[in-house]
Amino acid sequence: MKKNFTHVKALAFAVALVISPASLLQAQNQRNNTEISVQNLPEISKNSVMGNFQANFSGQDIPAGFLITHLGEWLGTDSDHTYKLVKESTDELGIKHFVYQHYFKGVKVGDELILLHEKNGKLTYVNGEISDKINVQVGNSISEMEAEKIAALDMKAVGNTKFSDYEQLITKVDNGRGIELHSVSKIEGFSLKPLNAFIYYIDNSTKNIVKKVSKNYEVDTPSNSLTLYKGTQPITVDSYNGNYRLKDNARNIHTLDGTNLDGNYDPTTGELSGGQEYTNATPDFTATNTKPAVEVQWAMEKAHDYYISRHNRNSYDGNGSILRNYYHFDFGIFGNTPGYGLNAAAIDASGIVCMVYGDGAYPPYASGVVANPVVGIDVAGHEYSHLIIGRNGLGGLNYQGESGAINESIADMMGAAIEFYSGINANWTIGEGILNPAVLPPGYFRSLSNPNSGPAAVGGQQPDTYMGTYWASTANPSDSNDHGGVHTNSGVGNYWFYLLSSGGSGTNDIGNAFNVTGITIQKAEKIIYRALTNYMTPNSTYMDAYNATKQAVTDLYGASGNEQLQNVRAWYAVGIGNGVLATNEVANGGENQFTIYPNPVKGGMFTIENNKNDSTFEIYDVSGKLVKHADKLSKGTNKININGLEKGIYIVKINSNGTSVSKKLIVE
Structure with missing residues (x-):
């Protein structure tokens, strides 16, 4: 975005x-x-x-x-x-x-x-x-025209491209071993064929692309019109050349047929060229071929009203800007197969702001075989929420690694919240009814209440524990690894939101036994929205989300009430924090009592700095298997020998005085 x-x-x-x-x-x-x-x-x-x-x-x-x-x-x-x-x-x-x-x-x-x-x-x-130590040469830069050429070559676009927001800055790049700082020319690019939207960071000295961040967020007169999944619903349409079209002028929502989009756009309005109106002789759209588009229009009206009612926000930018939707979009990006429609996306790049929805086709299979049109209310709410996340006023959440997973997770949270707001067959899954359960059981994309349960074929098996089962590597994010597992690792945040809303108990993948009493989805959605718009910065990690929600709860409900207790318990349930609400818990979480270094570990030896008495530690692999049994920690410096552990990601669980803290450990 x-x-x-x-x-x-x-x-x-x-x-x-x-x-x-x-x-x-x-x-x-x-x-x-x-x-x-x-x-x-x-x-x-x-x-x-x-x-x-x-x-x-x-x-x-x-x-x-x-x-x-x-x-x-x-x-x-x-x-x-x-x-x-x-x-x-x-x-x-x-x-x-x-x-x-x-x-x-x-x-x-x-x-x-x-x-x-x-x-x-x-x-x-x-x-x-903050980067307090910076050692880069500034002053030299490549021209805007040269930056456009480098980006255009990478996009491999057929037809028009659009570029904007050229500027000079210093950027951080996580190379998997540490952070590199580069003096770069930044430029934003968009193409329709294929669908690309990226922010490019081009090193001013080498002219290499050192980072690119996706801006294409994927998955996924009164009228009584027929939707695809929710039956007949009230929507608003307007009169148009003697007929009616799917446009709500009061809410500023417009849904068009994206079959013939041609790759061009109006630079003054950002409207894509080739979109056709859905028209009808009467205000009530009831034909079979318009049901998916009606579903999109109805869903966006509900999403629009939800954000105004619950968060006092009018449109994605807070200024009532138009919400454009294009149904029957040919993504054509999955193996370069024309006609691919098993996707939905939000785009906010180079002045182009819209949402596009596929018909569910999975070549050579037509729509309805593998999947139905990707237009459910939770999917539409998810895509709309991506636009809001990108306009949180603090630079959005970068669409890669953990920040990208949090981006996806908040979009899922809000998609579910919008469906509950609608009051019509609400549930905790995303995209139910879209996937054919006979082909892709259990018939939904993701589940907030059971992140492990989604279909593996579309990346629906997600972790419910930080660094737990199904956790995807965040190293070297790119198109080929889902930008560092953004759609997979979002399950951690999803499960936190579900537990905070509805409650639950059990034992997570790293052995934490938890019991959370839900505080209602209405409170949970206020907490995450406030955390997003006041405390999250572009590279926020799950630990940052943990701290941001704690501060949001403090603002809304106080630092030491039941809402805060259930919040830290829900985070503990997904493997973050110690789950204990102490008198000064907001400032002094147990995670600050221990330090692990070096991390990543090389040579089979690392150190745990321990500030507490009577502590022990144990090590688990990412599947939750115990690989090093409990051993005592002394107060102060502890040298830990892990010779024999294979390269990979592990969880170090530190126990002290009845509480536990889990920390990620990378072994190289």
Whole structure:
């Protein structure tokens, strides 16, 4: 999806922070007149190699202005690093949010946003992404025309292409062994044949594409008209040349026939050329051939109303922009087979914003044999939610690795929530009725209540535990490995959402016994939406999602109530956190008491730094099999010998005083 910072860049107020000398980094605490300094600020807890971090300021009585003035010093950066305010807002709870963009020697560091959250004049929480040590040459760049040529060659487009958002920045690349920083020319590209939408990052020195991020998110007058899966439903149509068409002007939703899309588009409106109106002599569309398109129109009306009713958001951008849908789209990208229709997608790239839906054809099989049209309400809600995720105001969630899995997961969560909002045969599966259960049992794409149960042939077998059974490698994301398992690993977030909504008990793949009491889907959806739009940055991991939802719960329901208890229990159920709500749990999760390094492990030896007494550890493989039995940990430094373990991904489970923490370990 397009990273829409246009409205942010247009703000008149954009100030680069000046880093003050350490001797001046002091202020007076307004409440008790005691002196505060940078050295007394809460410690930063980093979660990933991408530089994701958070710090809890609750109860610290620190004014936002003090940290803003001394932000660079607190983050550990020198005078080459500056921070510019790009967004400031106050939400319905009275919490003020500041978003700062990180720059190095005047060049933007991609994805690196610092988020400050303040209530009643005092900081409550700070999070974001930061690279405090940068060693790249800036200043040289390739031209926009050359960047377009490099991207066009990679897209292999037949017909028109469109490019936009050319800019210079520093980008982070996870090469599977660590993070590389590159000075790049970034450009966004779109082609219809084949369907491609990517952000390209081209190294200014080598002219190689060092990263590309998909922007094509895949799966997947009053009228009483006939839908494909939900029977006769009320929709809105309008009069058109003496007939009626599938267009709701009040909601700004338009559904067209995408059979003859020709690869062109209107650059001023972003509308694809070749789309044809579905028309009918009366307002009620009841013909068999229009049922899939009617389903899309009805589903999008429900999705639109859901976001306004539950989250006060009008359209994907919050500004009421048009929602265009094209049914009967020929994806033609699966093995380059023309007529492929077992897919649905949301596109937000280079000014093109729309959703496209296939007819279920799986060449040489026609629609209805392997699958029916991919137009269910949860699928449509899923695709629409992708557009909203990309416009969360914080740069979206990059469509690769764990951030991509969270992107897919939130789209599934919201797709299910929209179906429950409709009140019509709601359930916890995605795409039921689309797949032929005789060919692809059990007849749905994915299940939030049982992620393991989906059909393997379409990637529906998902993990319900972080790094557990069916977890897909996130290394070297590309088209060929589903961008690092985004559709597979989303099962972890899906199961968290289901448990938080409805509850459940059991033992997960790494041996954690859990018991969660559901708090209702209405509360769960508020939590994840608030976490998405206030606390998640582009490279958020599952640990970041864990911290973001904890802060969202604190904002909505308090730090220590039942909602927070069930939230941490639900995350523990999927293998993240310790599941315990201590007095200061939000700031001091058990996961911060242990450090594992080096990770990845080379040479058969790694270290566990342990800050607690009476601790033990054990190691599991990703299938949940115990490969190293429990052994005692001393307080302090522990050298662990794992000679004999095969290369791969493992889970280290650390137990202390009745609680447990699980950490990922990579053995090379």
